[in-house]
Amino acid sequence: MRWAGSSSTPSLKGVKLVRTFGDGTTRRAALQVVDIDLFPGQLALLMGPSGSGKSTLLAVLSGLLQPDSGQVLADDDGTLRDVWALTDKEREQYRRKHAGFIFQGYNLFPALTARQQLEIVLKWGEGAGPAAAKTRADEMLDKLGLAKNRHKKPAQLSGGEKQRVAIGRALVKNPSFMFADEPTSALDWENGQKVIELLRDAAHQRGASVLCVSHDHRLLPFVDVYYHLDDGRLERRALPSE
Amino acid sequence: MSYALQTLWHERARYASGVLAVTFSAVLIALQCGLMLGLFKITSIPIDNTTADIWVGSTAVPSVDLGKPIPMSYLSRVQGTPGVTSVEPYIANFANFTRASGGTELCFLLAGQIDHGSAGAAVPLSREQLDALTLPNSIIVDESDLKRLGLDGGEGKAKINGKDVKLVGTVKGLKSLAAPWVFCSLHTARHLLGFLLPPDHVTYLLARCESPARAKEVVAELKERHAGDMGAYTAEEFSTGSRLYWLLRTKAGIAIGYAALLGLVVGSVITAQTLYSATAANAKEFAILLALGIPRWRISLMVLMQSFWVGIVGIVLSYPACLALKAAARQVGADVDLRWEVLAGTAVVTVGMALVSGLFALRSVRQIEPMTLLR
Numbered sequence A: 001m002r003w004a005g006s007s008s009t010p011s012l013k014g015v016k017l018v019r020t021f022g023d024g025t026t027r028r029a030a031l032q033v034v035d036i037d038l039f040p041g042q043l044a045l046l047m048g049p050s051g052s053g054k055s056t057l058l059a060v061l062s063g064l065l066q067p068d069s070g071q072v073l074a075d076d077d078g079t080l081r082d083v084w085a086l087t088d089k090e091r092e093q094y095r096r097k098h099a100g101f102i103f104q105g106y107n108l109f110p111a112l113t114a115r116q117q118l119e120i121v122l123k124w125g126e127g128a129g130p131a132a133a134k135t136r137a138d139e140m141l142d143k144l145g146l147a148k149n150r151h152k153k154p155a156q157l158s159g160g161e162k163q164r165v166a167i168g169r170a171l172v173k174n175p176s177f178m179f180a181d182e183p184t185s186a187l188d189w190e191n192g193q194k195v196i197e198l199l200r201d202a203a204h205q206r207g208a209s210v211l212c213v214s215h216d217h218r219l220l221p222f223v224d225v226y227y228h229l230d231d232g233r234l235e236r237r238a239l240p241s242e
Numbered sequence B: 001m002s003y004a005l006q007t008l009w010h011e012r013a014r015y016a017s018g019v020l021a022v023t024f025s026a027v028l029i030a031l032q033c034g035l036m037l038g039l040f041k042i043t044s045i046p047i048d049n050t051t052a053d054i055w056v057g058s059t060a061v062p063s064v065d066l067g068k069p070i071p072m073s074y075l076s077r078v079q080g081t082p083g084v085t086s087v088e089p090y091i092a093n094f095a096n097f098t099r100a101s102g103g104t105e106l107c108f109l110l111a112g113q114i115d116h117g118s119a120g121a122a123v124p125l126s127r128e129q130l131d132a133l134t135l136p137n138s139i140i141v142d143e144s145d146l147k148r149l150g151l152d153g154g155e156g157k158a159k160i161n162g163k164d165v166k167l168v169g170t171v172k173g174l175k176s177l178a179a180p181w182v183f184c185s186l187h188t189a190r191h192l193l194g195f196l197l198p199p200d201h202v203t204y205l206l207a208r209c210e211s212p213a214r215a216k217e218v219v220a221e222l223k224e225r226h227a228g229d230m231g232a233y234t235a236e237e238f239s240t241g242s243r244l245y246w247l248l249r250t251k252a253g254i255a256i257g258y259a260a261l262l263g264l265v266v267g268s269v270i271t272a273q274t275l276y277s278a279t280a281a282n283a284k285e286f287a288i289l290l291a292l293g294i295p296r297w298r299i300s301l302m303v304l305m306q307s308f309w310v311g312i313v314g315i316v317l318s319y320p321a322c323l324a325l326k327a328a329a330r331q332v333g334a335d336v337d338l339r340w341e342v343l344a345g346t347a348v349v350t351v352g353m354a355l356v357s358g359l360f361a362l363r364s365v366r367q368i369e370p371m372t373l374l375r
Ligand SMILES: Nc1ncnc2c1ncn2[C@@H]1O[C@H](COP(=O)(O)OP(=O)(O)OP(=O)(O)O)[C@@H](O)[C@H]1O
Pocket: A021, A022, A028, A029, A030, A048, A049, A050, A051, A052, A053, A054, A055, A056, A057, B375
């Protein structure tokens, strides 16, 4: 089942994004005038050599790192808003409502069970009540094939299971955007494949715009669009299937 | 169970030093206060070992050893107050004690009616000892003062204010701090004090009442009616007053304050350090929450909750430690008074300390940056 609204209008637009680091002789442009459109229901893969600016672009688009110039326009319930024109508080609220994140490290609280890792996002983020948080957390864990692992703490989970819990934590609030930075690079291929499939499901079944940064070419068959970044310049490339 | 408490338990090895620091501070403070209170109980021994409900004396007596003589005629004032069942004279005065072998000490004469069951008869004195005190110039002292007064050998003879006295018995547990207590009859006391106590004067009038509640009312009435020339105190307030007076007078309170402050400073530094590093260790997990748009104050609250639980657990552990040390102190003859006010005060102060440490540890929350998650 393919999400109906895919490829209509972009839900996230990067417009002429520039970001440099350092100054003087150490000055270095991580992003040199990047334009990018992300669509709902679409899984986009961003590849490129190390140091090419992939993480920088992901941070700018997700509202974590301010660009030197350019705009990030995001769909907020029907209107496009410039994320970097918002106040810090508004941007935080925007991320709370719309943004999910996954990173290479799972970053799960060692003391908490799988269910609690998800509940904390609902309780602290949306002010969800204990019963609602529990139900939604369990539903999400079931969908990720983690039903048996609800009460396990990170130390009792395998790497793949931990990354799936982390995906659950990002998805449980049903975000419109999903940002993943090297989500598979710490996993073997079998688990990596599961992760990219889950990200694809998030796009195709839930209608999220998913941006995944990776340097693993084996992910290509799973994605809808493929961008290549080199020395801060972005280029859309054809998928092997196209 | 809260996330904070769950984290505390899961990472107990990490939090242990903070918890133990709280325990250490709490034990230090409670024992200091308890020891001082126990020590200063000595100053109210004359009150605590008699059975009067009300002490009447000169105006504004700060401590039982500082009462000035009052006329015996006040007796009728007290007796005439409804609710008072009995009144009797009591003499409490410093005197010079001269050992048989020479050398003098300051002592404190305590003389009440020596009929068995009278309000002024010191409770530890047996019927036989009270009878013995009817002999002129006979005295009784505490065992622990025998040596100091040169009464440990020989025939128990000595002089008080230049007049012969004879030891007729000893008691236990009525230790003195500075001047040894010397128990005798009113008659003996008058003889020994001579012109130091004006004729027809006593130091106190001890009254008994129908009930302790009535005693409070009687005291209030007496205070109001005779505010100018007579003081009236319930036994309880006079006892506490005497202890507090000497506690403050000797600046022992300052010693407690310093010890407590030192305990708090050491405790809070260690606790703050523990919480700081524990929070830093979870920085990446917290950073994810920030990236997901969860406000920073939520995380600060979690750290404060952790500091609160560190405080609570520390307090709980300190309780048995205090009791054990109290028992150990008793073995060496020191009384540690762990009344509930001491325990409650200690708990409030140390949990407060833990929370303040938590506030310091919030620095590490401010340093958390979601950008650090990207690579
Ligand atoms: N905080 C920073 N301060 C200075 N320079 C930075 C900072 N972050 C990134 N850079 C530089 O910006 C450039 C792009 O970095 P970025 O992390 O986006 O690369 P990347 O494509 O994600 O690389 P990798 O594949 O190794 O993760 C690099 O040259 C990097 O050194």
